[in-house]
Amino acid sequence: MFHWDNGLKLTRADLAVDFRHRQPRAFISHAHADHIARHEYTLCTPQTARLVHLRLGPRPTLELPYRRPIEWGGLRLTTFPAGHCLGSAMLLAEDADGRSLLYTGDFKLGPSATAEPAELPSAETLIIESTYGGPTYRLPPRQQAIQRLIELVRGTLDAGAVPVVHAYILGKSQEVTRLLTDHDIPVLQHRHIYRVSQVYEQCGVRLGRYGLFGSDAPSGWALVVPPRWHADEQLGRTVDIAVTGWAVDPAVRYRWKVDHAVPLSDHADFDQLIEAVERVAPRQVYCTHGPESFVDRLAERGFDARPLGRPAQRRLF
Numbered sequence: 236m237f238h239w240d241n242g243l244k245l246t247r248a249d250l251a252v253d254f255r256h257r258q259p260r261a262f263i264s265h266a267h268a269d270h271i272a273r274h275e276y277t278l279c280t281p282q283t284a285r286l287v288h289l290r291l292g293p294r295p296t297l298e299l300p301y302r303r304p305i306e307w308g309g310l311r312l313t314t315f316p317a318g319h320c321l322g323s324a325m326l327l328a329e330d331a332d333g334r335s336l337l338y339t340g341d342f343k344l345g346p347s348a349t350a351e352p353a354e355l356p357s358a359e360t361l362i363i364e365s366t367y368g369g370p371t372y373r374l375p376p377r378q379q380a381i382q383r384l385i386e387l388v389r390g391t392l393d394a395g396a397v398p399v400v401h402a403y404i405l406g407k408s409q410e411v412t413r414l415l416t417d418h419d420i421p422v423l424q425h426r427h428i429y430r431v432s433q434v435y436e437q438c439g440v441r442l443g444r445y446g447l448f449g450s451d452a453p454s455g456w457a458l459v460v461p462p463r464w465h466a467d468e469q470l471g472r473t474v475d476i477a478v479t480g481w482a483v484d485p486a487v488r489y490r491w492k493v494d495h496a497v498p499l500s501d502h503a504d505f506d507q508l509i510e511a512v513e514r515v516a517p518r519q520v521y522c523t524h525g526p527e528s529f530v531d532r533l534a535e536r537g538f539d540a541r542p543l544g545r546p547a548q549r550r551l552f
């Protein structure tokens with residue numbers, strides 16, 4: 236049902252999937268920069284369409300709302316929530332001969348403050364993004380990470396300093412904002428983050444009491460900024476906190492130049508990746524973006540698993 240041509244393509248529909256360079260027809264699973272390009276014609280969820288248009292300008296797009304199948308290019312195509320960020324989708328493709336393929340894109344199982352929880356339909360062939368496919372990438376329980384974030388931010392405010400939370404612009408920043416405002420901590424956002432947050436709000440995802448950061452922060456407010464942003468001196472004393480799944484690696488504190496790092500992820504960790512494969516119960520699994528050893532871990536569990544595409548690169552998200 237698919238082949239590899241510098242990227243994943245659904246053969247019958249001649250549909251490129253998450254290509255980073257322009258294609259005649261492409262499906263975009265979500266609006267992170269490493270999954271989008273200025274395609275001639277795009278298929279994606281309505282929420283992803285808004286985010287892509289924000290980044291790349293208006294483009295010809297066919298919107299695929301979750302769980303509403305369409306017949307397209309000889310296939311039946313259906314999107315399902317991927318639990319990763321606003322609009323993130325898995326794509327299920329089924330052909331007239333009863334074959335089925337599920338492409339996960341970036342995904343996460345379990346709850347999220349700002350993304351619909353992932354749904355996993357079963358499929359004969361699974362193509363899975365296995366970013367955290369090494370067993371060292373086991374994340375602590377989500378509640379524990381959230382509690383740590385709130386404690387750090389509250390402690391900073393109580394000490395009269397400004398908490399500066401570093402998070403990726405699309406997805407993590409909005410989730411962090413919602414977690415803080417749910418705990419009665421108002422948030423000022425960097426302008427790049429604020430633009431994306433407005434799309435969240437337009438799509439019905441409420442982020443609570445937040446605003447646009449100008450140059451200083453009133454006492455009692457937290458700042459949410461892109462990774463490695465530097466405060467200027469007029470902000471006074473700051474405590475910098477990174478929120479990223481990579482925080483399971485202690486070196487992230489030095490790489491991001493922050494005081495603390497909280498391991499809250501919008502990617503499935505190793506255990507969730509295994510769980511996802513078990514739930515989809517495919518006949519074949521193809522792994523992308525993760526370490527090759529993940530293929531071996533699946534084979535040990537009795538799955539017919541193979542790597543897909545070029546050797547894995549460690550990729551920030």
Ligand SMILES: [Zn+2]
Nearest residue numbers: 265267341552
């Ligand atoms: Zn992503």
